[in-house]
Every structure is written in C-alpha cells, then in structure tokens.
Amino acid sequence: MADADDVRQLAVALPHVVEIDSDGFDFRVADKGFVWSYPERRAGTSRLIRTDIAVLYVGDEAEKQALLLGEPEVFFTTPAYDGLPLVMLRLTQVSVDRLRELITDAWRMRAPDSLVGDLDLAPYVAGGP
Secondary structure, three states: OOOHHHHHHHHHOOOOEEEOOOOOOEEEEOOEEEEEEEEEOOOOOOOEEEEEEEEEEOOOHHHHHHHHHHOOOOEEOOHHHOOOOEEEEEHHHOOHHHHHHHHHHHHHHHOOHHHHHHHHHOOOOOOOO
C-alpha cells in the first residue's frame, strides 16, 4: 500500500524534478506536470486536495482506457478529465513498486528527450530509494 510520502520520495528521486508548492504534492519535469494530488471538486465549496489520490499523466487515451478498464479498483476518472491523458490513482490500492513504475513512466512521457537519458544514470533505477 502506497501513500503521499511514497509519491514524494519516488518523484524527487527522478532527475530534473521540481516540486511545486501546494497543499498536497505536485511534481514537474521541464515545467510539465507528471503526478500531483487530486483536487476533488465539491459542489458549493472549495476543492479538497486529496493526498490519498494521485493524478497521473498517462500519455494518451488508449493507455488511459486500458488502465481504467483493466483495473477499475485502482484507476478512475471524472468528467473534468475527459479528453485529457490523465487518470486518478487510488494510492492505497498499489504497492510501492507498482507506484515506482507508474511514476517513472509518467516522468518518461513528460520529460524532453534530452533529459530521458539521465534516468539511466540515476540511482533510482538501480533499485529505487
């Protein structure tokens, strides 16, 4: 079972990652978000930042649909994310190893090609934090 601390530890271990100041977590590479806390919209009130749910960049609609259909207990979406290559991930439903894979994949999709090679040099890949 993973949590927000695991997200933070895994994300900052990747090269060139910047954490944006937020009420939860928000990580970017080359000014592009790849994983952040889910800002749940609630009728009539302000958003609730959910640190038990991560918004994860997945690249394209096909990957999004594969995750949503293949593991509905882990991944979900809302109408606000229709047409966007993003899924919500229930952190309590994944292991830290699976979370590492998902965050690394999201980073790879968002990082410019010039930075992707740096991942192979990072200690993160050789066994993780």
